[in-house]
Amino acid sequence: MNNLSLLPNNWDTDLYENKHAFVWEYGQDLLKLLDPKPGETILDLGCGTGQLTAKIAQVGSEVTGIDHAPSMIEKARQNYPHLSFDIGDASNFRINQPVDAVFSNAVLHWIKEADEAIASIYQALKPGGRFVAEFGGKGNIQAIAQALDSALEAKNISAQALNPWYFPSIGEYATLLEQQGFDVTYAALYDRPTLLSEGEAGMTNWIKMFADAFFIALSTDQQIQIIRTVEEHLKPILYQQGNWTADYRRICIVAIKL
Template sequence: MKTIECMATIEQSWNTDAYAANGRFVATMALAVVDLLAPKSGERILDVGCGDGALTEQIAASGAHVKGADLSPTMLAAAKKRGLDVEQHSADTLPYRNEFDAVFSNAALHWLSEDRHPAALAAIHRSLKPGGRFIAEMGGQGNIAAIRSALSAVFAPYGIDTEEAAASFYPAPAIYRRLLENAGFTVDSIELIPRPTPLPGGMAAWLETFRNGVLDRLPVEDRARVLDQTVRLLEPILRDGDGNWVADYVRLRFKARA
């Protein structure tokens, strides 16, 4: 079994082909949060956690001048192929100051561990012009609860804490409102939205795409068996009689002003 020191260096990684096949719903189901952004021609907008740029491209179609920021080199390469203006930055190290009319983020902020959110929100606040708006959607309290519980149970015999390994943050509205306000934002709206999400590639493909950083902590010879055990544990909960998988997503959507 891998040592704790080795396992601690493993992080979630992104394969653009796998993401396009198994995670395109991230962009296609984001119409409501884009509507909340209401981009306007000529505005400067920063897309934090832009990924492969599929949603960034939609925002740019409004005539807004959009810059994308992401930490993944593979995702940035895919975004650049779309002709988008993107730079490599983590949300908590954004270098911008008073540059943008709006900051947008979809399905990205929950990948930061809880302790990094104060710095991320401070950096986003600095990036905005006075009065600029911050519109985002991320995983909220209860997000993928069944999947996380199954992973915790199956990985426990290996001494792996999957919650710690994933290092994701799915806050309640009151918690995140407080973080936003502490960073200097005025919160116009914030709500939890249950959003059952069909998984076109099935649960195994979702786990390989969105939890590879956790799976990679396993010994190679055990990975397929553990993946199969997790899928079988989730079948009675998230798979219907026709074989369709639906993940138990819960989103936190908010609009705030600098």
């Protein structure tokens, strides 16, 4: 597998597993759309620490998980030593034998090179193979992103230059898929407000986990100050009864390789 990407490469796997279990818990609904069958070969693209890979394997599918972050793959191998995991980049990976399905949960909003990712997915599938994915769509975390932008711009930091995310509309992403030879058979864009764990610390934990790209050049004190500013801005709309909610909006896609 190749390993070249703009994805965060230093994921805190303990923070990911202990505070952000919603990432794979919500992904279990996507498994119903995948509908894996015994004997099928399936690639879990962006497998994280392997929870959904293991769910796919339980039905008898032959599944391999790949992820850009070595820390995630190391943890996945510890969690599920009987399964196959490898380091790979969603925008630039190759596999030896085409598979029946490519499954991807909460990954593709990290891949700004959408054309490259789709090309890699296309070559990984057998003719008639299916691509099933869910990720951040147009309007995802809009309130959080705007609060981050404002707090950073106040410090003369260009948030746009640091933004690691790609949140397409249905029309945009379906068009990209069709241009590369996919038949899009299902597409949906929907709000999915997501309760964050750890009560009052929930938004801080979320920012540290998923928005660390904005803080690379900042001191610890500057980071704390900006996060506090973001929280103050968001509290009236995303904080209720001691808990934070992230304003998620998801795109769900099923496409068949022609």
